[in-house]
Amino acid sequence: xxxxxxxxxxxxxxxxxxxxxxxxxxxxxxxxxxxxxxxxxxxxxxxxxxxxxxxxxxxxxxxxxxxxxxxxxxxxxxxxxxxxxxxxxxxxxxxxxxxxxxxxxxxxxxxxxxxxxxxxxxxxxxxxxxxxxxxxxxxxxxxxxxxxxxxxxxxxxxxxxxxxxxxxxxxxxxxxxxxxxxxxxxxxxxxxxxxxxxxxxxxxxxxxxxxxxxxxxxxxxxxxxx
Amino acid sequence: xxxxxxxxxxxxxxxxxxxxxxxxxxxxxxxxxxxxxxxxxxxxxxxxxxxxxxxxxxxxxxxxxxxxxxxxxxxxxxxxxxxxxxxxxxxxxxxxxxxxxxxxxxxxxxxxxxxxxxxxxxxxxxxxxxxxxxxxxxxxxxxxxxxxxxxxxxxxxxxxxxxxxxxxxxxxxxxxxxxxxxxxxxxxxxxxxxxxxxxxxxxxxxxxxxxxxxxxxxxxxxxxxx
DNA sequence: CGTATATTTGATATACATCAAAACGCGTGG
DNA sequence: CCACGCGTTTTGATGTATATCAAATATACG
Numbered sequence: 001x002x003x004x005x006x007x008x009x010x011x012x013x014x015x016x017x018x019x020x021x022x023x024x025x026x027x028x029x030x031x032x033x034x035x036x037x038x039x040x041x042x043x044x045x046x047x048x049x050x051x052x053x054x055x056x057x058x059x060x061x062x063x064x065x066x067x068x069x070x071x072x073x074x075x076x077x078x079x080x081x082x083x084x085x086x087x088x089x090x091x092x093x094x095x096x097x098x099x100x101x102x103x104x105x106x107x108x109x110x111x112x113x114x115x116x117x118x119x120x121x122x123x124x125x126x127x128x129x130x131x132x133x134x135x136x137x138x139x140x141x142x143x144x145x146x147x148x149x150x151x152x153x154x155x156x157x158x159x160x161x162x163x164x165x166x167x168x169x170x171x172x173x174x175x176x177x178x179x180x181x182x183x184x185x186x187x188x189x190x191x192x193x194x195x196x197x198x199x200x201x202x203x204x205x206x207x208x209x210x211x212x213x214x215x216x217x218x219x220x221x222x223x224x225x226x
Numbered sequence: 227x228x229x230x231x232x233x234x235x236x237x238x239x240x241x242x243x244x245x246x247x248x249x250x251x252x253x254x255x256x257x258x259x260x261x262x263x264x265x266x267x268x269x270x271x272x273x274x275x276x277x278x279x280x281x282x283x284x285x286x287x288x289x290x291x292x293x294x295x296x297x298x299x300x301x302x303x304x305x306x307x308x309x310x311x312x313x314x315x316x317x318x319x320x321x322x323x324x325x326x327x328x329x330x331x332x333x334x335x336x337x338x339x340x341x342x343x344x345x346x347x348x349x350x351x352x353x354x355x356x357x358x359x360x361x362x363x364x365x366x367x368x369x370x371x372x373x374x375x376x377x378x379x380x381x382x383x384x385x386x387x388x389x390x391x392x393x394x395x396x397x398x399x400x401x402x403x404x405x406x407x408x409x410x411x412x413x414x415x416x417x418x419x420x421x422x423x424x425x426x427x428x429x430x431x432x433x434x435x436x437x438x439x440x441x442x443x444x445x446x447x448x449x450x451x452x
Numbered sequence: 453c454g455t456a457t458a459t460t461t462g463a464t465a466t467a468c469a470t471c472a473a474a475a476c477g478c479g480t481g482g
Numbered sequence: 483c484c485a486c487g488c489g490t491t492t493t494g495a496t497g498t499a500t501a502t503c504a505a506a507t508a509t510a511c512g
Binding site for chain 3: 483484485486487488489490491492493494495496497498499500501502503504505506507508509510511512
Binding site: 164166177179180181183199200 | 489490492493
């Protein structure tokens, strides 16, 4: 979302601001849907709880993203939205939002645009899972993370994964070990670098090279990393 | 969508009706976005064209579904929407739709609900691809097809797949051979039956059993089919 | 009827999961 | 500060589901 869009929202909607700390939820599975939420700062994850009790990471969201669209049709939420660090969301009652949409069509088109964008992102994610190898999936994941930071004007030379390998794994449909191995291979290929302290910090010396690798992997050809 | 919703749309939007025959496109990748389309009858598929030229099936849509949401944010279409048999779509210029939304908030909420529903479906598809075995994915695919027919009041005892095995395969992220084998195994387990003529007709003697199989597969446990 | 295309089935290869264990980091309490 | 325990990450050995390769059969279509 642009700065102008943000200003419009603040002015037109008078959203309720809410700070959340690491682990706190914006909403939880099964809660009745009343509000949409716009991320003002921080990182948020979406968790789905399967019949088998297994929890699974199904989405990552950053500043500017909206949360809660899934509730509109169902009337309640189909997943948890949890803060990955300290962050702030702006919450708007959906019934109020509808009123404002009528008064200010700009707000309506903004809402549609955000929903549409979200759908496109989701689609890209499906394609990635369906078509890419584990290495390429992890590379793609990192590339998208860098993109997200870039778009928001944050540093991208070194990024801090706010997820465990296990979470990355079930987001990408693979095991902890496969994630770890993929990262090791990417590091060996100099596509990423582990910072000196801890292996949760990942340096991306050349984002373009990472993109190139993802693309090369989607085309048929020889295996590239070992 | 309910019948009431359909009537509302027809009355409020005066959509342009358009018949399409097998293979004709509602819109194509790259075309500028101007309209949203509501399927009045027939079956439609969404095709994505990758960098490698490879085309991939990324969505299936039926009566009542809307087409074209992806264009709102981008300004053009990111995929082709193609008729799988003879069908009719009702097309509405997006700019006109916005006007009507302001005049009749009911239409606006209807639009939001459809977008939200579409997002939920997409999410379910991702989870399916990420977590299920090939057999279960195919079973799940069939089950969803039956659901779609059921919701629209059509016969579900025997369904006609309007897709080649190859298309089913790349929709589900697997190869032709795996689809074929999965279908054979499901048939051997009596979860499906091939009709006497041609193997494009599939009988579903017991939809509930199919669902049960999908659920059983998502839980950890012994392999079930051979 | 004959050719092209779709489907099935079999044999083999391989990417990834699973199982197992070691190394590392991190907080807690002595 | 160090020792201990616990969770995370890495790495290795092995198993298996699915892709790949190849060929036979079935179906559609001119």
